[in-house]
Amino acid sequence: MSEARLFKPRFNPAKPAFGILVFLLYLFLLAPLLIVFVVSFASNQYLSFPPEGLTFKWYEMLPEESTFVNGMRVSLIVAVIVTAIVLALGVPVALALDRFEFKAKAAVQSFFLSPLLIPSIVLALGMVLLFGPLNLNNTYTGIIIGHVAITIPFVIRTTLMSLATTDTSCEAAARILGAGSWTVFRRITLPIIQPGVIAGGVIAFIVSFDEAVISLFVAESGLPTLPVQVLRYVENSADAAVAALSVILILISLAVVVVVERVMGLRKALR
Amino acid sequence: MTESKLSIVDLTKRYAAGLDPAVDRLNMEVEEGHLVALLGPSGCGKTTTLRMVAGLMDPTAGSIVVDGKEITHTPVNKRGMGMVFQSYALFPHMNVEQNVAFGLQMRQTSKSEQKRRVAGALDMVQLGHLSKRQVKELSGGQQQRIALARALVVEPTLLLLDEPLSNLDAKLRETMRTEIRSIQQRTRATTLFVTHDQDEALDMADRIAVMNGGLIEQFGSPTDVYERPRTRFVANFIGQANFLNARVLSETGSAAKGETHYRVSIDGLGQFGAVGAPGLTGSTHELVIRPHRLRVSLQPAGTETIAGVIERVNYTGDALSVAVKAGDRVLQAQMPTSSGDLPRAGDAAYLSWNEQDAYLLPTPVKEPAA
Known part of the structure; x- marks a missing residue:
């Protein structure tokens, strides 16, 4: 009867210390969000902390602020199209990189992943110079090309991760059972790598929706996206409407992640 | 002489010019309804041979004839074969029933026919009660049986088994050995069976092809290769x-x-x-x-x-x-x-x-x- 006590672990001071560390890290990461959240309900005339009173007026302002509404529309259109294009391109590229051996494989791989390594400001500058003569500045096409370039590495990476863990004999089994290449892809490969593809798509959508630098360079004057509008707004006025907008954006991102997690299991996909 | 179900003529596979061939002018005749074991140490070319018969790999030279029809260059999905992989290769996103039905769907079999044949195949491997289970909920032995049912339900021209027992533990392996053999005899499916386990080959096969270095050292009945080995390699590889x-x-x-x-x-x-x-x-x-x-x-x-x-x-x-x-x-x-x-x-x-x-x-x- 006293045996159970023998195995009771002794107090380990590392445990609460670790807990405190994790708490502080989270606090550090989330503090800006918390402050934005609080400020968006503050009645202060200008963006400042701490709040002087409670109000919903900033939220009420949002639908009437045409710059925000227009920016939101541009950003959503861009993000949706970018996500579609990037999936249509990235998944086949990842498949090719995983399944085939070819001479320039390493080069192709680096080419598609390189936008991650180059500072966006450099890319943005290059694009402005390139798009000028092509009349692509201030067009959807221009913004979309820019966003595709910076989001495709994510899709390729997550898809490759999924492919690396799949058993290729499943595809062989399906072929032997009579399935042609397209059927194998649609019925076997795609469902198996689906978590990676969806994770890549979600990341691409969020990155595109969030992107400021390239949009600013390529389309500031003609077709400002929401991040560009936010930047402009903060430059000109200093009220808490942007804080309210930020809270809405955080909630949208959160909703996307939660829905995908519920439906598909994003956590599984990102692991 | 009766017409062979499968004839392999001078089949050769060279992975790269200059390398020794993995399979070197291999010849074999397989009778209808026989289970033939391709037996040999790793690297002897047995799996390469099987993959060429399946169509998963192109031969460098030679031909493969099934039912008197040359299929050497027929695409995999038009060969009508059934294969069980070492890893079973069940489709992880489908349940048991959907896995088994896949081959029938590819053949555009009617829904009711599919249902009937899937149930029949699952009964044959005694897993009818698991038809709605997800693949990952099954044990190794069960996955093995489902893979077998999936391959047999299409009534394949040839059944190809690639070391199907090597991922099972010793006890289960013996049970599955008997079971695969009895199912094979009941369905009369002409079968090629790749293994490196001499006991499996002796126990299950009608004919054994003992392979070494891309060649068949001996092709004969289990008693033949055991009692009357043609080469020292065969005598040494099969038994002591x-x-x-x-x-x-x-x-x-x-x-x-x-x-x-x-x-x-x-x-x-x-x-x-x-x-x-x-x-x-x-x-x-x-x-x-x-x-x-x-x-x-x-x-x-x-x-x-x-x-x-x-x-x-x-x-x-x-x-x-x-x-x-x-x-x-x-x-x-x-x-x-x-x-x-x-x-x-x-x-x-x-x-x-x-x-x-x-x-x-x-x-x-x-x-x-x-």
């Missing part, structure tokens, strides 16, 4: 064997199955009886004797015996194997165990055998330059 160099002195009569009895002389040990293919007189051949076919006696008995000294005794309860040193040779033999005294290292032992259990390999040994 003692090898003795024997000079063939004379014929002493004809034996069953067109074989001949011989008098042979083994250097330093005397003259003995043996059996082999006709026409071996005058040259030196390796004599193959299985350890359990050697009689061990602790007293001198008869004339044609090899006298030696027991060097080592291995006792495993139901078997007793002894290593007997005779001259500069060590021979392995097996003895029945009894509760009486066991022989010990250092005891004298006398080895003898029945003439038909001492088999001369057909190819002569190269005579050492005298």
